[in-house]
Amino acid sequence: MEIFTLSDLLDARAESHGDKVAVSHNGETRTYQEVQEAVGRFAQVLAERGTRAGDRVVVLLPNSIDALVCLFAVVRLRATAVIVNDRLKPRQVGHIVGHSEAGAVVTNLRLGALLKHPETAATAVIDVAQVPMDGVPPAVTTNRASPVIGRDLATLIYTSGSTGRPKGVMVTHANLLAGARIVATFLELTPADRTLSLLPWSFDAGLNQVLATFWAAGTLVIGSTAHSPQICRELAAERITGVTGVPPLWEMLTKRPSTFLDQELPDLRYASNTGGALRSETLQRIRRAHPGTDFYLMYGLTEAFRSTYLPPERTGAPPSAIGRAIPDTEILVLDEAGRRCAPGEVGELVHRGPTVATGYWRDSEATARVFRPYPFAPQGAVPEYVVHSGDYVHVDEEGWLTYVGRRDEQFKSRGFRVNPTEIESVLLASTLVSEAVVFADASDTGESVVAAAIVPADASEFQLARLEAYCARELPGHQQPARIHVLTTLPRTPSGKVDRARVKQEWTRTEDAGGVVAAGAGDHRATG
Missing domain, CATH: 3.40.50.980 (Rossmann fold)
Structure with a gap:
């Protein structure tokens, strides 16, 4: 039928x-x-x-x-x-x-x-x-x-x-089915697949796992726990062929007491990441432990579900690489005037395709701002709407996209425009840090300075001075964090992603708090 x-x-x-x-x-x-x-x-x-x-x-x-x-x-x-x-x-x-x-x-x-x-x-x-x-x-x-x-x-x-x-x-139904069909296609799902569902279904990626599995007539195995040793047992016992996670989940699975990197998982055909950039070191450890498992990196937005993916053969690319358009989809990179950007030129990612939602419920103003007519439709064509993501990217000659950051998160430091995503990528590349959020903070002079909230990759070995020396060596002055908050964990949204807004709200300085505060659960060290 x-x-x-x-x-x-x-x-x-x-x-x-x-x-x-x-x-x-x-x-x-x-x-x-x-x-x-x-x-x-x-x-x-x-x-x-x-x-x-x-x-x-x-x-x-x-x-x-x-x-x-x-x-x-x-x-x-x-x-x-x-x-x-x-x-x-x-x-x-x-x-x-x-x-x-x-x-x-x-x-x-x-x-x-x-x-x-x-x-x-x-x-x-x-x-x-x-x-x-x-x-x-x-x-x-x-x-x-x-x-x-x-x-x-x-x-x-x-x-x-x-x-x-x-x-x-x-x-709409058509949106959800298009997403199911597209993902089932590029993941090559079949009735033999057994998908482990760990992401909440209120999260678009979690719901898509359900529907893509059903599209392929596979079996959905609903995860019973968020505890890493039990997840590892389910992967083996349920003979899982595919699993999708967000960066905090993959970080958890690659640390003790998880056995994910030590156990054999011959049935695990693919794994994928969504909801943020995955550290290169973490991805490399997963690939070394499970060389027979294909790993897909995905980028998307709720308003259009999934926009791009990086196939397994290119997962050695930098964390900022987000691949190319998913099937049956066009990704536009547009400048402020709505023109197509040349290769290497930074512009806004605009999504066109069958997964584009119909707008925001009871919010016509936000709908008109984000969902706009397709600018390159032939004259006289029926109106088609695209999603303006607010994310900035650039594309190379072959069509591969690199994430630059969100326009609403950029700020000026020492007169230079600063992109938090760029600094976060450098911090994660240090191998000293497992998670990082960079944001603007106030200085004594009223100027914005760079602040960073980080979680050490190995808390027992972490030395703040080593990270500061690394930043001084790898970052120009206007990108170097003036304050580094060392946390045991970062706050999460309900879907498991890092809650960037809450990080900025909790750790933006409201008064002069120079010096060092002992780090602990919810505590930080501030360097001024």
């Missing part, structure tokens, strides 16, 4: 691979046929509780079989699923529930405390434990009266809010 919506995808897999295990979690499994039947039952309950086409339904659950069934049940009713990370706080959950104007929240008793916020008070709450997942399939198919089409909204994906309150990105 042809696939135009998420419901079509599930129905097609139930028809072609009905007896195959679709999902596994903590020893519990469901075949594609069983998932389809459970979705029908859940959709029936949601319809009886008042969910109609066009409604928003919040899914406040950890990654689980229940959450998977709920997602497909919501979209089967032509409603819109709003997947919320269960690690958020009541204020954040309240904002998403209120801003999305959700008609219902599906959750469990343990997470009910997250709904103790005024914005959630009038929203119906459905306890997932009260919804039958087994038994006789419903006699009535709930999506026939109001058919789902590809242009319908499937989900609102709320951004992490690193530059303000989270915005709801409007994503």
Whole structure:
């Protein structure tokens, strides 16, 4: 059968691979046929509780079989699923529930405390434990009266809010299926693949893992823990063929007590990184430990899901290299006047293709600013919209892209324009640092100076003087950090990425704090 919506995808897999295990979690499994039947039952309950086409339904659950069934049940009713990370706080959950104007929240008793916020008070709450997942399939198919089409909204994906309150990105069925098809294509997924799902499904990359696996009729194995030794055991015991992580996850897996670098994983065909630059040293250690595993580096943005990828044969490139456009996608590099940049010239990355979302929920001003008409369409063509990422890159003669940084994070130091990403890359190349965030801080004279929050690669061996000497040797004066904050960890967004906004908020100097403060959990050393 042809696939135009998420419901079509599930129905097609139930028809072609009905007896195959679709999902596994903590020893519990469901075949594609069983998932389809459970979705029908859940959709029936949601319809009886008042969910109609066009409604928003919040899914406040950890990654689980229940959450998977709920997602497909919501979209089967032509409603819109709003997947919320269960690690958020009541204020954040309240904002998403209120801003999305959700008609219902599906959750469990343990997470009910997250709904103790005024914005959630009038929203119906459905306890997932009260919804039958087994038994006789419903006699009535709930999506026939109001058919789902590809242009319908499937989900609102709320951004992490690193530059303000989270915005709801409007994503259609067609967007999600295009992303699933594209990733399944370049990762060469097949029904034999077993994908380990570790990223939250509220994160676009985490949701894509689910859908790309289903597109290929593979098996999704939902990770049971964030503890590195257990992740390593699951990789081996579940015979995982593919896994995707963010940089903090890969750093954790390459340090004790993890056994990732010591164990044999003959089934692990590929691994990939998203959500930020991965240190070259970390990538090299992974490649040496698992030479038979292809490693893909990916760059993307929530508004268009995935934009570029660096294939395994080029993963020796610098951390700032982000590859080239994913299939069926055009990446434009444009200057301030909207003209194409020449090779080597820095410009804004603009994404064109089938994964471009339809805008921001209830925010026409931000939508008009980010989603703009394709500037090179033939005269008289139907309008097509592209995403202006706010990220600056340059491209070489062969089409390979290098990340430069975000325009809104650049600042001036000693009269020179400073790009934090460039300095971070140098810090990470020192091998003394595993993570770094560079930002502008105030000096006694009122001028901006360079500050850096870093996590040592080896805390027991780290010497601040060695890093300062390295910076003096490798960086020009205007790029050298005037203050280095040495932390045990960096704050994270719910998707696991470094929370750059919180770093700057917590570590920007508000008064003269020269000298050295003992480092510890949440403490820092400031060099002035």
